[in-house]
Amino acid sequence: MRVLVIEDDKKIASFIVKGLKQAGFAVDHAEDGEEGLSLALHESYDAAVVDIMLPKLNGLSVIEELRRSKVNTPVIILSAKRSVDDRIRGLESGSDDYLTKPFSFSELLARIYALIRRASGASESTRLNVGNLSMDILNREVVRDDKNINLQPREFTLLEYFMRSAGRVLSKTLIMEHVYDYNFDPQTNVVDVLVCRLRNKVDKGFEKKMIHTIRGVGYVLKEP
C-alpha cells in the first residue's frame, strides 16, 4: 500500500516516513503544498497525510484542489491547532480525519489503517480470528481455545476493535473514541479499567497473554 506524506518539518516527516515504511507501506514525501498536490494528482495513493501549514500551498487548499479534481484518496490532516473550528474546517475541505500535533505515531498508523479499510469498502467480516481467539460478531460469541468468554457490551466492542487492529498499538484516545464515541483528553482511567477488565476475561487462565500494555503509547492485542 502506498501513502503520500506532505509535511514541511523535516524531523516530523522523517519519523512518519520511517514509521510507515517499518509498517510495510510504500511512502512518498513532499515538502510543500504544490509538490504534494502534483504528486497526489498524478500518482495513485491509498492514503495521504497532509500538514495544514505548508509552504507555497496550504494543506486545506491541497485537499480542496484534490477533491475538485475528483481524487478521492483518503486524507488525514495534521494540525498544530486543536480548536473545534479548525477541525470542522479541515473536515469540510474534504479531509477524512484530523490529528492534532503532538500526536503519537501509533495513533496516526491506526487512523491510516482505518481510513484505508473504510475507503476500500470491503465488507467487514462477521467472524474474526486472532491466534486461538475467535469472535462471532452476529451471535456475539467469543471463544478462546474452546473456552467461552462472556463479555459485556463495552468489553465486546473493545475486543472487536482490538481484533480488527490485531498487532497494532491502539492509544487511549483511539479506544475512547471508538468505544465511547468521545473525543477529549483521557485524563481519566476509564480506558485502563476497561482494558484491565477485558484482559482479565481474555488472558486469565492462559499462559500466554494476548493483550499487552505498551507504556506511554497504548495497548495492543496480538497472537501469543
Add this chain to the structure above:
Amino acid sequence: MFLKNPKLLFKSNSFRLITWYTVFFVLSSLVVNIYAYTVISTFIYEQSREEVGEDIEELKEIYLESGTEALHTEVFEDENDPFIVRLVAKEGDTALLRIPEDWEDVNLGQMNQALYSQDTQWEYLTESGMEERIEFASLGVSDGAMLQMGQAVDAREELLSRIRKVYIFSLIPIMVLGYLGGLFVADRALSPIRQLISTLNSIVEGGKMDVRVPVPETDKLYRELISLFNTMLDKIETLVNGMRGVLDNVAHDLRTPMTRFRGTAEVALASEQNGETLREALVDCVEESERIQIMLNTLMDVSEAETGAMKLNPERMNVAPLIEDIVDLYDYVAEEKGVTVKTGFPEEIYLTADRSRLRQVLANLLDNAIKYTPSGGRVDIEASQEKEEVKITVKDTGVGISDKELDSIWDRLYRGDKSRSQRGLGLGLSLVKAIVGAHRGYVEVLSKPGSGSVFSVHLPA
C-alpha cells in the same frame, strides 16, 4: 492625505458639510434680502406716486364738474409745478398740455400709446429724450377723454438702485460668514470623530491599551457610538490581557514537567548505556510528553474559559441523557472500585450549553467523586430544573475536604494532602469552575472531612 488627492477632498465629510452649510446660508440670506427689497421698493413707489395720484384724481373732478376751461386755469395756476399735465380728448387730440419750463424739448409721443382705463395706470416715459427719468400716470375720464400727468422720479430710482447695490454687495460678507459658519459647524460636528481618531492613534501607534475616548455629553448619536467604541476597547483589553495571562500561566506551569522530561533524558544519556535503561528512559519521556500535552490542553482550556476567550457552541439540549452517558462511561471504573453510582433526576432537564464542555465538567466531577470515595461508598448524581437555572449535584461519601482546603480546591494545579497519592494533574476542578463560569454559572462545594462532599453546578437554564 487630503491634499495629495483633490478628489478625496471633495468627497470628505468636512468639505461637504462646509459646502452645504454655505449654500444654505447664502440662499436663505438671499431670500430674506429679496423679500426686504420688495417691501422697501413697494413702499418707496407708493410714497413717490402718492402726490401725482391725488392730483390727477383732483384734476379729474375739476374737469368733470367744470370742463376744460376750469382745468386749464387750475393747471397753469402755478408755473413752478414740476409736472407734465395732458388732457387727451376722446378722439385722441391733445386738448390741453402743460410742460414745465425746463422740459421744453420733451418727446411725449409715447404718452399717446397709453390705453384707456378707469384706474390710474403708471408707465415710464422711456423715450422722453430728457436726462431725467420721467414716470407718468394715465386716468380715463367717464366721457372718454384721458388725463395724463408726469413727473421726474430720479431721486426715487437713485434710492432704489443704491438699496439694490447694498444688497448685492452684502452677499460677499454673507458668503464669507456662511463659509466661516460652515467651518465652525463642521469642526463641531466632526470633533468627536477627530477625538476617536486621536485615541485610536494612541492605541495603534503608542500601544496604550487603557486609553478611552471621552464620551461627549451633547449628541446622543455620538454618545452611543463612542460608548460602544469604548466598550469594544474594554473587551479587546480584557481579551489581550487574558491571553497574556494564559501565556504566563502556561509557560509557568509547564516548566516543572519540562524539567522532569529533560532530566530523565539527560540522566539516561549520562548513565552507562545499556539497552534496557535507555528503553525505560524513552518510555518515561513519552509518558512525560503525553502528560505535558494533556496539561497544555487543559491549561489552555482553563485559561481561555477564565478570560472569556473560550469559544463555546451553546445549544438547547436535554441534559438528562448526557448525565446518563457520563455515568455509563464511569460504570466499570466505579464497579471495579466498589463504589455505587446512583442517579436521580427527571427525564427532561433543558438548558443551553456547549455539549462537549458540559460533558467535560460532569466527567471531571464524577471522576473526582469516584476517585476519593473508598470501596463500599456511594456517589449520587442529582439534577433538577429550577426557575432560572439547572442545578446538578454530585454527592459522595468520600474522604471529604477540610475547611482549610475548601477555598483552594478550585485553584489551578492545587493538590490537596489526600490527593497527592492519586493520579491527576490538579486541573480538573479548576477546569470545571472555569467552564461553568464561562457559561455564566457557578460552582459550590459543601464538605465535611470523613463524611463526604457535595459538589454542585448551577447553570442558567
